[in-house]
Amino acid sequence: MDEATAFVPGHVTAFFSAHRDDDPTKAGSRGGGLALSDGVRVTVSRADERGDAGADADPGLYLDDDAIEMDSVARVLQALRVENARIEATTPLPLGSGFGVSGATALGTALAAGQVYERPLSEAELVTIAHGAEVQAGTGLGDVVAQARGGVPLRLEPGAPAHGRMDAIPSGPRRVEYLALGQLSTEAVLSGDTDQLSAAGERAVSTVAGEPTMGTFMEAARRFAREAGLLTDELRAVVTDVSDAGGDASMAMLGETVFALDTGLSDAGYDPAVCEVHRAGAVLE
Amino acid sequence: MDEATAFVPGHVTAFFSAHRDDDPTKAGSRGGGLALSDGVRVTVSRADERGDAGADADPGLYLDDDAIEMDSVARVLQALRVENARIEATTPLPLGSGFGVSGATALGTALAAGQVYERPLSEAELVTIAHGAEVQAGTGLGDVVAQARGGVPLRLEPGAPAHGRMDAIPSGPRRVEYLALGQLSTEAVLSGDTDQLSAAGERAVSTVAGEPTMGTFMEAARRFAREAGLLTDELRAVVTDVSDAGGDASMAMLGETVFALDTGLSDAGYDPAVCEVHRAGAVLE
Incomplete structure (x- = not known):
C-alpha cells in the first residue's frame, strides 16, 4: 500500500488529574472529555516512492498544507522505524487550543503509517506508541486514548491501553x-505545580x-474549571453568559476555549464553530 | 425521553476458546472475529405511555415485526428493572447462524433502555449487563464485547469489561x-465437550x-475451523471453492455460515450477502 488515511476525532478534556511516570505508557491522566466530529484527517504516503511527482513528493509533516514540526509525530515515526514518509494532516480545529490536535495527528500517523509500512502491530500497540510519543513530547496526557475510543470518554486509570482503564458516558x-x-501551552501548565488541579480532577x-x-459531567466540568485556577476573565465571562442563557458550557483543558452542549453558545449570542x-x-x- | 434507538454491528467469530465461570461477568471467551456493517437496530419505547396508540403500544420484543422471545433481552430488562417496554429490532442478518443477533439485540436493548429509563449507568456497565445476560442465556460468550468495540476485535481475556481484555487488528x-x-445451536455446542475446540482456539x-x-487472522480462522471439528461437508466444500478461486473464507462460529473477505464468495460463483x-x-x- 502506497498511502493510507486515518480520521481521528478532536477531543476536549473537561477535567483531569495529571499522573507522571518514568514509563510513558504508564504516565497519563484520569479525566473526562468529549470526542468531536471535527477532527484530524491524516494521510501517510511513501515520499521516497513518488519519484518525480514534484513538490508533493517531499517528506515531512504538513498541516493544512503548511510544513510544520510536531515532536509527537516525529516520535511516532521513530518508534515505527519509518523514514521518508510524507504526512498530510487537515483539520478545522485550531492548534494549541485544547482540541488534542497534536495527539490526533500522532495517532492518525501511527494508524496510517502502520498500514503503509505493513507493521504487524495491533490497534492497542499503535495507540500505545502514539500515547507514549505525546507524553514524551509533553503536549498531552490523555487525548490519544480518548480519541482512540470516541464518544464521551472517561479515563478512569491513566496510561496506554495495557495500564489505563477507560469507560464512557x-x-x-x-x-x-x-x-x-x-x-494556552499544555507544556507550560503541565510543567508547573499541578497538585491543586489534580486534586480537583480526581474529585x-x-x-x-x-x-x-x-x-x-457538565456540572463537574464547570466546578473543575473554577477549582483548577485556569479560567481567564474572558473565559469566565463567556461561560457565565451561556449559563445565564440557560445553557451548559465549560473550558477545554488546556486551551483558552469554551465548549458548550447543544446551542449553548449560539443562544448566548456568540458565533461558535459547530460539530x-x-x-x-x-x-x- | 420516550424512545431511543441503538445500532449494534453484527459479529462473526472466526476462532474462540470457551471460559466458564459462575460469575457471568468473568465467563466468556477468548477469540477473534469481524464486526459487520449488517447489524441490529433496536428501538426501545415506553409501551405504557403510548396510551391508545393501538397495536403498536404492546410491550414485548419484536424482531422484524414478529413478536419473539429472547432470553438475553428479558434478562437485560430485568437487570435494568424495566417493565412494559416495547422493543423493536430490525436486522438483515439471520438468527442462529453465527452473526451474534441475540448479543446485538441484548446490547442494543441495554443502550437504548438506559437512555429511555434514564439509568445512570456507564457504557461499560451497560455492556456488562448485556454480556452477563447473553452468557446466562447460553446464547453467546463473546459477541457482546466484540460488538461494543467494532472493527476486527480480538478478545485476549474473557469476560465483561472489568475482567476481559480486548485489542483489535x-x-x-x-x-x-x-x-x-x-x-447451528450455540447452546448445543457450548453445552457439550469443548476441550478440543478451546485448545485450538487458544492457539x-x-x-x-x-x-x-x-x-x-484468516489463516488462523481456517485452521481453527478444521481443528474444532465443526465443519460440515457443505461448509468445507464452500470454503474450498473460495480457496480454489484465490480467496479467503472460513466458518462463522457458531453457525452453518461461510464468510469471506473481499469478493471471495462471488469470485467462486456464489451469490452471497455483502456488507x-x-x-x-x-x-x-
Missing part, C-alpha cells in the same frame, strides 16, 4: 459548540464515574 | 461476503495476537 447524537479565544472523575450522565460528539473512535478510512 | 474499509447455509488467539494482520467490516462499535443513534 452513553451518548446519542449531540451537538457541540466551541469558541477558541486563544492559545471530578470520581463524581462522574459514580453517576455517568451528561448533566453530572457534534463523535461516537466512534479513530479509524482507518 | 487495524483495518481500513473492507468488504465482507457471507452465505448462511443453515442454523489461534496466541498466533494472531503475535502477528495481528488480516492474513494471519463490510464495521469499524465502530455499538452506538446510540
Whole structure:
C-alpha cells in the first residue's frame, strides 16, 4: 500500500488529574472529555516512492498544507522505524487550543503509517506508541486514548491501553459548540505545580464515574474549571453568559476555549464553530 | 425521553476458546472475529405511555415485526428493572447462524433502555449487563464485547469489561461476503465437550495476537475451523471453492455460515450477502 488515511476525532478534556511516570505508557491522566466530529484527517504516503511527482513528493509533516514540526509525530515515526514518509494532516480545529490536535495527528500517523509500512502491530500497540510519543513530547496526557475510543470518554486509570482503564458516558447524537479565544501551552501548565488541579480532577472523575450522565459531567466540568485556577476573565465571562442563557458550557483543558452542549453558545449570542460528539473512535478510512 | 434507538454491528467469530465461570461477568471467551456493517437496530419505547396508540403500544420484543422471545433481552430488562417496554429490532442478518443477533439485540436493548429509563449507568456497565445476560442465556460468550468495540476485535481475556481484555487488528474499509447455509445451536455446542475446540482456539488467539494482520487472522480462522471439528461437508466444500478461486473464507462460529473477505464468495460463483467490516462499535443513534 502506497498511502493510507486515518480520521481521528478532536477531543476536549473537561477535567483531569495529571499522573507522571518514568514509563510513558504508564504516565497519563484520569479525566473526562468529549470526542468531536471535527477532527484530524491524516494521510501517510511513501515520499521516497513518488519519484518525480514534484513538490508533493517531499517528506515531512504538513498541516493544512503548511510544513510544520510536531515532536509527537516525529516520535511516532521513530518508534515505527519509518523514514521518508510524507504526512498530510487537515483539520478545522485550531492548534494549541485544547482540541488534542497534536495527539490526533500522532495517532492518525501511527494508524496510517502502520498500514503503509505493513507493521504487524495491533490497534492497542499503535495507540500505545502514539500515547507514549505525546507524553514524551509533553503536549498531552490523555487525548490519544480518548480519541482512540470516541464518544464521551472517561479515563478512569491513566496510561496506554495495557495500564489505563477507560469507560464512557452513553451518548446519542449531540451537538457541540466551541469558541477558541486563544492559545494556552499544555507544556507550560503541565510543567508547573499541578497538585491543586489534580486534586480537583480526581474529585471530578470520581463524581462522574459514580453517576455517568451528561448533566453530572457538565456540572463537574464547570466546578473543575473554577477549582483548577485556569479560567481567564474572558473565559469566565463567556461561560457565565451561556449559563445565564440557560445553557451548559465549560473550558477545554488546556486551551483558552469554551465548549458548550447543544446551542449553548449560539443562544448566548456568540458565533461558535459547530460539530457534534463523535461516537466512534479513530479509524482507518 | 420516550424512545431511543441503538445500532449494534453484527459479529462473526472466526476462532474462540470457551471460559466458564459462575460469575457471568468473568465467563466468556477468548477469540477473534469481524464486526459487520449488517447489524441490529433496536428501538426501545415506553409501551405504557403510548396510551391508545393501538397495536403498536404492546410491550414485548419484536424482531422484524414478529413478536419473539429472547432470553438475553428479558434478562437485560430485568437487570435494568424495566417493565412494559416495547422493543423493536430490525436486522438483515439471520438468527442462529453465527452473526451474534441475540448479543446485538441484548446490547442494543441495554443502550437504548438506559437512555429511555434514564439509568445512570456507564457504557461499560451497560455492556456488562448485556454480556452477563447473553452468557446466562447460553446464547453467546463473546459477541457482546466484540460488538461494543467494532472493527476486527480480538478478545485476549474473557469476560465483561472489568475482567476481559480486548485489542483489535487495524483495518481500513473492507468488504465482507457471507452465505448462511443453515442454523447451528450455540447452546448445543457450548453445552457439550469443548476441550478440543478451546485448545485450538487458544492457539489461534496466541498466533494472531503475535502477528495481528488480516492474513494471519484468516489463516488462523481456517485452521481453527478444521481443528474444532465443526465443519460440515457443505461448509468445507464452500470454503474450498473460495480457496480454489484465490480467496479467503472460513466458518462463522457458531453457525452453518461461510464468510469471506473481499469478493471471495462471488469470485467462486456464489451469490452471497455483502456488507463490510464495521469499524465502530455499538452506538446510540
